[in-house]
Amino acid sequence: MITKLDVNSAASARGLTDITxxxxxxxxxxxFLIIFNIFPLIYSLGSSFYDYSAASNQPAVFVGLQNYRDLxxxxxxxxxxxxxxxxxxxSVGGQVIVGFGIAVLLNRVIPFKGLITTLLLLxxxxxxxxxxxxxxxxxxxxxxxxxYVFGLGDFPWLSDPTAALYAVAITDIWMWSPFVMxxxxxxxxxxxxxxxxxxxxxxxxxxxxxxxxxxxxxAPLLLIAIIFRTMEAFKTFDIAYVxxxxxxxxxxxxRLYKLAFQEWQTGRSCALAYxxxxxxxxxxxxxxxxxxxxxxx
Amino acid sequence: MRRGxxxxxxxxxxxxxxxxxxxxxxxxxxxxxxxxxxxxxxLVNDYTKETxxxxxxxxxxWTDFQTKTFREFAAKGDAYDMVVGDSQWLGAGSTxxxxxxxxxxxxxxxxxxxxxxxxxxxxxxxxxxxHKYWAIPLEGDANGWAYRKDWFEDPKEKAAFKAKYxxxxxxxxxxxxxxxxxxFFYRPDQKRYGIAIYTDNSYDAIAMGVEQTIFSxxxxxxxxxxxxxxxIINSKQxxxxxxxxxxxxxxxxxxxxxxxxxxxxxxxxEGLAAMSMNFxxxxxxLANPTTNPHASGTGFFANPAGPTGAHFAALGGQxxxxxSYSKKRDAAMKFLEWFVKDxxxxxxxxxxxxxxxxxxxxxxxxxxxxxYNEAFYQSMLMVKxxxxxxxxxxxxxxxxxxLYPYIVGGKGTAKEALDGVEADWTKxxxxxxxxxxx
Numbered sequence: 001m002i003t004k005l006d007v008n009s010a011a012s013a014r015g016l017t018d019i020t021x022x023x024x025x026x027x028x029x030x031x032f033l034i035i036f037n038i039f040p041l042i043y044s045l046g047s048s049f050y051d052y053s054a055a056s057n058q059p060a061v062f063v064g065l066q067n068y069r070d071l072x073x074x075x076x077x078x079x080x081x082x083x084x085x086x087x088x089x090x091s092v093g094g095q096v097i098v099g100f101g102i103a104v105l106l107n108r109v110i111p112f113k114g115l116i117t118t119l120l121l122l123x124x125x126x127x128x129x130x131x132x133x134x135x136x137x138x139x140x141x142x143x144x145x146x147x148y149v150f151g152l153g154d155f156p157w158l159s160d161p162t163a164a165l166y167a168v169a170i171t172d173i174w175m176w177s178p179f180v181m182x183x184x185x186x187x188x189x190x191x192x193x194x195x196x197x198x199x200x201x202x203x204x205x206x207x208x209x210x211x212x213x214x215x216x217x218x219a220p221l222l223l224i225a226i227i228f229r230t231m232e233a234f235k236t237f238d239i240a241y242v243x244x245x246x247x248x249x250x251x252x253x254x255r256l257y258k259l260a261f262q263e264w265q266t267g268r269s270c271a272l273a274y275x276x277x278x279x280x281x282x283x284x285x286x287x288x289x290x291x292x293x294x295x296x297x
Numbered sequence: 298m299r300r301g302x303x304x305x306x307x308x309x310x311x312x313x314x315x316x317x318x319x320x321x322x323x324x325x326x327x328x329x330x331x332x333x334x335x336x337x338x339x340l341v342n343d344y345t346k347e348t349x350x351x352x353x354x355x356x357x358x359w360t361d362f363q364t365k366t367f368r369e370f371a372a373k374g375d376a377y378d379m380v381v382g383d384s385q386w387l388g389a390g391s392t393x394x395x396x397x398x399x400x401x402x403x404x405x406x407x408x409x410x411x412x413x414x415x416x417x418x419x420x421x422x423x424x425x426x427x428h429k430y431w432a433i434p435l436e437g438d439a440n441g442w443a444y445r446k447d448w449f450e451d452p453k454e455k456a457a458f459k460a461k462y463x464x465x466x467x468x469x470x471x472x473x474x475x476x477x478x479x480x481f482f483y484r485p486d487q488k489r490y491g492i493a494i495y496t497d498n499s500y501d502a503i504a505m506g507v508e509q510t511i512f513s514x515x516x517x518x519x520x521x522x523x524x525x526x527x528x529i530i531n532s533k534q535x536x537x538x539x540x541x542x543x544x545x546x547x548x549x550x551x552x553x554x555x556x557x558x559x560x561x562x563x564x565x566x567e568g569l570a571a572m573s574m575n576f577x578x579x580x581x582x583l584a585n586p587t588t589n590p591h592a593s594g595t596g597f598f599a600n601p602a603g604p605t606g607a608h609f610a611a612l613g614g615q616x617x618x619x620x621s622y623s624k625k626r627d628a629a630m631k632f633l634e635w636f637v638k639d640x641x642x643x644x645x646x647x648x649x650x651x652x653x654x655x656x657x658x659x660x661x662x663x664x665x666x667x668x669y670n671e672a673f674y675q676s677m678l679m680v681k682x683x684x685x686x687x688x689x690x691x692x693x694x695x696x697x698x699x700l701y702p703y704i705v706g707g708k709g710t711a712k713e714a715l716d717g718v719e720a721d722w723t724k725x726x727x728x729x730x731x732x733x734x735x
Contacts, residue, residue, distance in 0.1 A: 055367045055368075055371040055389070055393065056393045056687070057393045140552065142551060154485070156552035156553075157552075158554065158555060159554020159555060161706035245498050246705075246706075247697075247698050247701055247702055248706075261367075261368070262364065262690050263688075264367060265691075
């Protein structure tokens with residue numbers, strides 16, 4: 001015999017309904033979100049339409065879309081965007097190649113696989129500022145081990161206007177390839193073994209097996225990794241800020257920081273933050289659309 | 298029971314009153330994290346002994362100093378009662394209401410005559426020539442040079458130099474000699490280089506190095522009264538000055554593209570360079586054998602003159618201002634009265650602080666006290682500063698953006714770089730309606 005339990009009875013006895021308890025759990029989170037996320041988001045959107053400096057003690061003046069117009073007409077800002085695009089391309093591209101490559105190598109029976117995987121994950125557990133400072137030493141022209149190992153003499157990695165951005169991107173690749181590796185490894189281990197067995201019976205080549213079985217099945221997870229890494233790379237501040245002061249490494253997030261906290265152009269920096277937000281959303285949407293197409297196949 | 302509650306309430310009230318009294322007897326000064334801040338803490342301990350008012354010198358790294366100070370100003374916070382602010386902050390501090398007007402205080406204590414004129418103009422007055430004062434000159438500083446005296450005095454080096462350049466190797470008298478000496482000691486195969494200059498462009502490092510070269514070449518950054526920059530920042534003299542700075546960079550150690558005070562001191566301590574540019578505030582470390590193995594062979598000199606004899610040094614240093622949001626402005630004012638006393642200024646100089654007191658700076662005792670004090674004194678007579686307008690941070694960033702690719706990256710010409718600066722600065726001054734105010 002099934003007895004119908006009155007789920008509200010215990011709570012009701014204490015004067016609290018299920019709905020009240022649910023609300024008690026949810027309300028602090030909602031309040032937190034409203035105070036720390038939604039309110040600043042709306043407030044900064046409003047501020048982006050004003051000529052306003054938080055440090056100036058002057059009243060804000062409504063300027064409509066002027067901040068957006070000025071920013072989008074500024075050659076400096078476009079230069080920052082172009083540097084950021086190049087950085088994202090090199091950094092994320094490198095992470096996918098290195099991360100996926102390591103995952104493929106690890107996706108087999110090898111001794112100490114667990115230990116090797118754990119060690120490979122260490123870089124992404126470090127603080128970005130520490131990684132930046134550490135690589136600054138590695139790149140040192142006079143006594144840095146990188147120049148020594150590759151026989152590059154006194155090559156000034158971080159002072160050379162062209163090489164500096166790539167030097168920062170290489171550091172980011174070192175730090176975040178393990179993330180791509182981890183997701184790829186999850187995807188690779190989920191590929192059914194019988195597909196490889198069938199390919200082997202059909203005498204399929206290694207490349208054919210990789211391009212027709214491995215890659216399509218890992219693609220959704222790889223794309224998720226790319227989405228996360230692109231969003232993060234687009235917002236990169238710490239590593240680049242710590243490692244180099246070149247105008248050629250001034251990513252858009254660094255420009256935003258300078259506008260907001262060195263020049264105290266609060267209204268304009270809010271507008272730039274919104275331009276960045278829209279761009280990140282647009283890029284993410286393109287990826288998500290592609291991800292859905294891959295999943296549908 | 299009732300008596301117990303009453304006792305508790307009385308105790309709480311007493312504790313609250315005592316806490317408030319204790320707070321009223323504390324003052325906080327905010328400054329950057331460096332040796333002079335430690336000297337200041339030592340100095341103000343005397344004030345605590347004399348008055349019972351506890352004074353704390355709170356510090357933050359240089360890279361964070363401006364951001365943290367203005368963040369506090371933006372919040373109208375009273376965490377700091379006084380701030381030892383950079384000279385460029387005067388415009389923002391005074392016109393935006395962050396600093397207390399000290400004009401009456403200045404006049405009451407006749408400080409225009411107590412402190413060296415350049416320090417009054419550089420650290421206290423805004424706008425220039427207005428005789429309105431917002432700070433008390435605290436730490437005088439200028440951009441000078443350290444050099445390897447032992448290398449310069451080596452007879453073999455002296456003979457080789459004379460054979461090559463036709464004059465005696467010694468402290469450079471002008472920029473031509475500075476360049477020749479830098480070239481002479483540039484020996485990458487021996488890991489020995491000619492000169493270490495400022496190249497960091499994240500704050501005012503490269504700007505300070507370049508501006509004193511431009512000033513000494515007879516150029517200027519603009520007209521500080523009318524904000525006119527066209528034909529000034531991109532004048533023939535300014536272009537030549539920038540070209541000279543670019544030329545010096547060729548004789549710097551490899552990878553010298555992010556050098557500020559730390560790196561330039563290291564150039565001497567690690568035996569890398571023959572000459573090194575730095576603010577005088579960083580020179581005590583070079584005269585100290587525990588921090589510089591070459592201390593006995595290190596000398597100091599003021600920035601040399603330009604080709605036409607114009608002679609300038611970039612102004613560093615800071616003045617102390619009372620933060621207008623402080624709830625202890627009267628106590629801060631009393632502290633400043635103590636600070637400007639001759640005896641306090643003397644002690645400040647003895648502790649290692651660079652006093653701006655005219656009488657002390659001019660005294661033989663001060664000028665002979667350290668190997669670098671004479672050069673410091675000479676520099677303080679010819680200092681010139683960057684723009685101190687409220688929008689100085691924008692001007693600085695625009696200058697950095699144009700200078701760096703030319704000096705370090707070798708891109709474009711000095712004229713193109715300075716034409717770009719002129720265009721950017723004119724636009725910025727227009728944005729802040731500086732021309733319509735005139």
